[in-house]
Amino acid sequence: MISESKKKKISESTIRRLSLYYRVLSILEKENYETVSSKELAKREKLTPAQVRKDLSFFGSFGTRGLGYPVSELKKQIAEILGLNRGWNVALIGVGNIGSALVGYKEFQRQGFNIKLIFDNDQRKIGSNHKGIIVSDIRNLESDLKENNIQIVVVAVPATVAQYIVDDVVKAGIKGILNFASVNLKVPDDVFLRNENMSMELEYLSFALSNLKDVKGES
Template structure:
């Protein structure tokens, strides 16, 4: 990887898309893929794909394309998926349960090792072989099971408290599904997933389309 080059956020955000699409192609039996075919599958120009990948090194052969298995391994290493990160989900409601049941975590190199909740009716239940534990034990279990990433799936009012607990316990990153900005030290990486933002954005585009159709009628 070319460490001296500053990689844009847009490029980094596209890498998981390339990784997922290549894995699907591998399942279809594709061994070699061109930037043109990969671009068609993703709606990204071949030039952009080649530029993105060139930021990290030389992949593929001119006039041949990319060897799918090799590129999957290379992108997986760039994304750090080979480290087998341990994750913990906090908040086992509908969303938390769905995340805990997500089968692709393990295939991507993420290990669900802990789940926490405060509801007595949920504590003690098992999902994917992992028992839901009282959130009061979060600190000791996060350290004991070497949790790297905490997933926050609690209501917004509890999100900051949970984030504080995770940071104190020693996680390195937080995947936040609560619809609120959480405050953490600079050394903790946070990725926010506000589902309402995505739906609202979709609503905006649909409403613009409806207004345009009404104007034309």
């Protein structure tokens, strides 16, 4: 909101680091820090101070020379940038292994992601109660998503059906999708799709352990 002509494009890495800063700031706030330097912030997430300052500088100048950044204020600013304090209506599709875990995942609520609807196609699951939410029939997907003003959909269905599901999700006008299925989904250009590929990090470990020589480590 601050700068009106922001034509600079922010890199993905910067955004991901904002998430990290946000997390650290939450902790610092609890530890009653008033201010924090880029040096300290960097140390806590194993980054460099210059990186921290550069990242933040894309969005404004939040610090005070000689002092550092005001913890609570900066946290608020980053929440604003990331859109975390507006609250998001989320729907989850698929109540299998991963789906069930996500329903109970506290971290999501904490960040303003509220799971409002859960879908499945299994008659035995439909109607059952998961943490206070009744599982809906996938056949009502499109209308339910619209009626409940859902903004983000989390897909946790088998890879074989994920594309069909996502096609329907897109039809319902959803613009943000988080996919846990291990498959590359096609969506229109105006839909944001992010993939959570849990095997990938294990495979990275596998590679690192198999090639100890030429690898640094750390995510």
